[in-house]
Amino acid sequence: MSKESTETEEQLTFDDLAVVMGTYNEAEAIEHVLTDIEEVTDGRAEIVCVDGSDDETPEVAREHGATVIEQEPQGYGVAVREAILTPDREVIVTTDCDDTYPMEALPRFLELVNEGYDVVSGDRLHYGAEAMPAFNRFGNHMFALLASSLMGERVHDTTTGMRAYRRDVVQDITWTENTGLSAELLIRPAMRGYRVIETPIRYAERKGETKLDPLEGGAAIGKSIVKVCLEERVKRLF
Structure with a gap:
């Protein structure tokens, strides 16, 4: 999957970066996440939260300069899909709002x-x-x-919530999944020949309670992986 790449003519900076997330009752953690983004990017990155909370999460986000898009709770994928399609920055990074992902990795993501x-x-x-x-x-x-066997190339973490995308990638692909959106956001670009690379990151213990039932959510993700891989294989035939 890690195809040989060439450097772009114009180097992108934090001024070209947006960090986006879906938020749902994460008041306990979101301030930490937004503070880390501000510190790592010198306050230059755009931050977008698509929020369905009934606690003070959106107020905390706005206090930290985030653009908050209010949305009735409809699931992970619906919120994140809205979030990634909102910014007009050249690079869009998804993350979760539970403080599990290392914002200090943002410079490395931008470098890649x-x-x-x-x-x-x-x-x-x-x-x-x-x-x-x-x-x-x-x-x-x-x-x-499962994804590796269906894609025909090795992937190591299909459901990570932290990825960077060039804007044209997220705009050019029609995203269909909800619970399984994280896997779809990796599988479709990889199977369509976009240059994709995985990079190791640390993962921390989440702040607050998880909203996803592991059995029900796991079944939905597995079905999404099969569905998306088969759809992309069929597209290759025509």
């Missing part, structure tokens, strides 16, 4: 985009992801193996 990659995907499992519940960790390994 400047090296010519279209999608930079954070691999949480590379370092073991010990902060992740064991059942979830096992499931994520299985998702990666």
